Amino acid sequence: MATCTRTLWKVLAGCQRQLLRAGGPSYTGISQTAPRNPPVRTLAAVKALRKDKKEDKEKEVKKESRVIDDKDRHKPFGKTAWTPVDDVYVMRYYPRTVYGAADAINILKNLQKLDFTPHQQPVYIDLRLNMKLEKKKKVDSFVSTVHLPHTFKTDMNTVLVFTEDAHQAQVAMESGATFAGGAELIQAILDDEISADFYVAVPDILPKLVPLKNKLRKKFPKSKRGAVGVHIPKMVALFKTGHEVMVESECYVRTQIAMLDMTKEQIFANLQTVLVDVCSHRPADAGPFIERAIIASQTSEALWFNSEDVLPKPAKERTTDSS
Secondary structure, three states, X not given: OHHHHHHHHHHHHHHXXXXXXHHOOOOOOOOXXXXXXXXXXXXXXXXXXXXXXXXXXXXXXXXXXXXXXXXXXXXXXXXXXXXXXOOOOOHHHOOOOEEXXXXXXXXXXXXXXXXXXXXXXXXXXEEEEXXXXXXXXXXXXXXXXXXOOOOOOOOOOOEEEEOOOHHHHHHHHHHOOOEEEOOHHHHHHXXXXXXXXXXXXXXXXXXXXXXXXXXXXXXXXXXXXXXXXXXXXXXXXXXXXXXXXXXXXXXXXXXXXXXXXXXXXXXXXXXXXXXXXXXXXXXXXXXXXXXXXXXXXXXXXXXXXXXXXXXXXXXXXXXXXXX
């Protein structure tokens, strides 16, 4: 009886082992020790033939920017109408009004009276310049000093003249320079013991002023700005009462041109002087230089104005107008 019982338990244990192996492979032709993941054979990709760059450029079609001409349209593209009918309107639905320079100055004066703002407040201009030239070239950023016909500054600029000639130094001081001297002033400038608004030099002393380039930077004397020359009284007079015009952020000129309590003629004359100086830095055959011009006082709104009204007309246009 015991023997039969042991035999039965052996049979049941074998059946249990067989059931546990049912999840495995059901075939016995392949060895259990063989790897289950067969090796993957990688094939080298065929390298695509590279076409000539010139052929690729010819096939590329450049998308030309769409130029919309609104001259013959009954309303501007994307706007409601040319001019609003009511006094109160949403500005983005109508094209911006561009005034003449004289009209813009007159509006600034009228706004001052209506708003009861101070008479003595500065007048600013904001110009956006077209610095692009042919063949991906650009007009270099410039800094210039102009002599305004009607000055508005109460304090004169301080001018330092570099010269090693005692006679020239005396002439400079008599002309109104604050400091005049030679190489002995270099260390005092580096130590911040002496400073000036403008620095003027004669050509002979320029090689000795090289240590001041990093210190003075844009104020370093340069012939392009008219700060290097032999006519010391003329240079001192220019920079003592001169007005600095500088290009900011690669293409913008933002500067004060007058005070609002000045007459309209005086503001217009100062505006014309600044615009003529700015446009002199671009070649004459390169087209218009000023893309956008804005004038405003300290408390008024910004007014867009046409800069072409201020600039003198070329000789060809004068002859055609007279004929």
